[in-house]
């Protein structure tokens with residue numbers, strides 16, 4: 001099927017394209033640079049909306065802690081800009097390109113926000129939604145509108161940007177986004193424990209998170225996973241990793257304090273090793289794509305942190321040949337499973353613990369057939385559908401990307 | 407002073423007409439509420455019976471003297487007697503109450519502790535006031551998952567107190583924290599002096615259970631960190647009771663910082679203080695709290711509390727650093743150095759916990775202190791980009807002269823959230839109105855310099871009619887459509903937030919025409 005792609009350069013052109021789609025009854029697939037097309041349910045439309053021309057920094061005011069960019073501004077442009085002023089996006093957006101066999105450094109800020117992606121610092125600094133202050137865009141009614149604001153503290157009207165986070169382009173084609181930016185830590189260290197079982201590892205992470213030492217990363221990697229991350233491979237054992245960040249003297253003091261609290265540790269990663277290690281955790285490097293025909297499925301499970309080890313244990317029992325590692329103190333499980341894994345069985349195993357599972361990597365056919373995102377109970381799904389309709393009554397924006405019919 | 411929202415009160419309710427100071431019965435303020443519907447008021451008896459069948463005993467209040475307790479929130483200039491007050495104690499009861507009200511077409515106003523400063527909990531004369539006070543139990547403290555599951559009527563401070571012995575706390579700390587409820591905090595997305603570093607309510611909530619106007623119960627989030635699906639919790643937080651009634655809340659709790667120290671810094675000008683704030687942030691420091699007071703506020707606070715504030719300065723800052731002792735000591739030195747570089751005339755770092763608390767005492771008592779120098783005051787709540795501070799303060803001075811009213815400023819300097827306190831005397835005819843006009847001028851000024859109408863107190867009725875200054879009609883229509891997704895009949899807390907009420911059917915209408923492509927200039931390939 002030949003796909004016609006619109007490539008608007010202004011919000012007005014974008015609105016025209018959506019208006020045309022409404023008139024013609026032809027839904028649109030939205031893309032920034034297409035880096036996350038593998039994430040979510042495939043959208044099957046004859047027309048596409050390429051938003052990549054809506055790119056560029058609109059305003060960066062480091063002292064106000066605010067950055068406004070056109071939505072499709074590449075992450076590769078934003079990261080060095082912030083670094084130049086000693087700042088960063090504190091939610092540590094991952095670069096999932098490797099998971100889909102793409103080169104690193106792809107993606108746009110709009111895409112990161114639309115997919116609500118956050119890295120290890122989710123634990124202490126919050127997620128994409130927590131840093132998303134303002135949005136402008138075109139709704140499925142072809143109307144140009146804005147929500148939120150360009151200041152860090154605002155409660156005027158509904159917090160529309162929050163709703164955009166994780167909406168996968170099903171509500172609004174975003175043209176401009178404003179995010180909170182924060183000072184990047186001056187220094188970083190990572191404490192390591194080796195050879196702990198999953199349960200012991202998560203327990204240690206919980207203890208560290210109960211300390212006053214301001215942990216900003218808490219991951220546990222079973223041996224088979226840890227050996228794929230160069231910074232810790234030499235351990236030849238499971239690795240429990242706890243990150244401390246901040247001003248130099250503070251990191252040094254906390255390192256000493258936490259080491260004592262944990263009754264000794266097995267190693268410390270220096271700044272550069274830490275950065276490399278957490279980047280690998282953030283980007284799910286252990287499950288990097290190698291062969292699109294045989295790569296296992298990858299799932300992202302959000303669970304109550306302290307139950308992480310038990311969830312993984314039950315899943316291993318139920319599903320057989322699986323691999324996993326934990327981030328967010330146990331609250332995030334990255335899980336690789338065989339291709340024939342039944343989504344319903346996986347979610348059934350998860351159910352008693354609370355939380356949800358997203359099928360992050362799978363062949364297109366499977367993502368069309370299976371529930372990529374956790375199915376919602378009927379009343380919630382009905383509300384979700386009404387929210388969708390309130391922005392996009394005819395379903396012209398990324399129909400079906402999130403749920404069938406949404 | 408009492409201002410009837412609708413002159414003459416409601417017929418059929420006996421001697422409940424509110425006194426009016428204006429003999430010809432004209433409304434004295436600009437803020438109009440939807441006119442009470444006589445058909446609903448006529449059904450009061452049936453409504454009460456049906457509510458009593460759901461919430462037995464004393465949970466349904468009809469007696470005028472008792473209703474009086476609910477006639478306003480902390481925006482006391484606006485009052486109205488609710489038709490009925492109902493105090494349910496279970497989610498099931500809330501669901502049945504809402505279902506019944508929806509069936510009967512009766513409006514509902516949820517209420518927590520009634521400390522809203524924007525009139526969010528202002529009753530409607532033809533509406534049910536749904537008090538959440540009986541939802542007052544903490545359901546679970548889960549240290550391993552670092553969260554607390556609680557009913558919404560528990561106070562903000564109640565949560566922190568409950569987990570204090572294990573060294574935890576709930577971070578958002580509105581000054582009203584001994585009284586305000588966590589349900590109200592969610593509705594208002596409340597902040598506090600520590601929210602630059604620790605976030606507003608929205609950044610600290612993990613889950614809610616909520617009842618929609620049709621009685622449907624939905625659960626959003628839980629003990630896990632990410633919700634999945636649309637971030638409906640993000641919309642519900644800060645929705646001012648317009649989307650659903652929150653019946654259960656899961657919040658995350660944090661370990662208390664090991665230490666905290668504060669520096670008290672005086673500046674000869676607001677500009678220098680503003681520059682100092684920017685320089686602290688540019689140095690990569692996000693203080694636990696960073697507050698500023700202007701000259702009138704400093705004097706009011708010092709006269710009231712004798713906290714040792716310098717009186718010969720134009721601006722006073724309190725910068726609090728919290729965290730590990732090594733970090734705090736390191737940063738205190740840097741902050742003092744930055745302050746001195748920016749022309750501080752005094753910079754005192756606290757050397758004991760008593761001293762730190764004394765520095766704060768004046769700031770925390772700023773509202774009552776101002777209350778001492780003026781019979782009444784209005785507390786405003788705009789946010790501005792911090793760089794606009796000197797401009798905004800000098801314009802505010804001009805406005806003060808023009809309106810003939812004094813203003814004192816306290817300011818969450820770190821995040822640009824201003825709290826101008828406008829001093830007036832409600833007993834002097836016209837002063838409240840002048841104060842409201844002054845307030846509106848300040849808030850529109852905030853928007854004009856790139857900021858917003860409200861940083862933490864909510865729109866409510868107070869700033870409702872200013873919404874069109876910040877948002878276009880399209881922006882507001884889209885927000886109202888969102889409201890329609892939750893409450894298509896517009897029965898939940900109407901008259902708040904949105905300056906105009908539209909029917910959902912009208913808002914949902916879509917005009918499409920033609921079918922050809924009249925936009926040849928969009929590149930396509």
Ligand SMILES: Cc1cc2nc3c(=O)[nH]c(=O)nc-3n(C[C@H](O)[C@H](O)[C@H](O)COP(=O)(O)OP(=O)(O)OC[C@H]3O[C@@H](n4cnc5c(N)ncnc54)[C@H](O)[C@@H]3O)c2cc1C
Nearest residue numbers: 518519520521522526580581587589590591593597647652
């Ligand atoms: C002296 C003083 C100091 C203050 N300081 C601060 C401050 O520092 N920071 C700050 O942010 N605010 C502050 N406030 C404002 C106020 O305390 C907050 O807005 C607070 O969150 C209101 O909580 P409440 O329980 O009193 O809610 P209420 O006033 O009863 O209601 C507020 C809104 O919430 C809705 N609501 C209440 N409960 C529910 C529920 N369960 N479900 C759905 N909707 C509900 C109501 O309909 C209403 O719209 C202050 C107020 C006072 C009086």
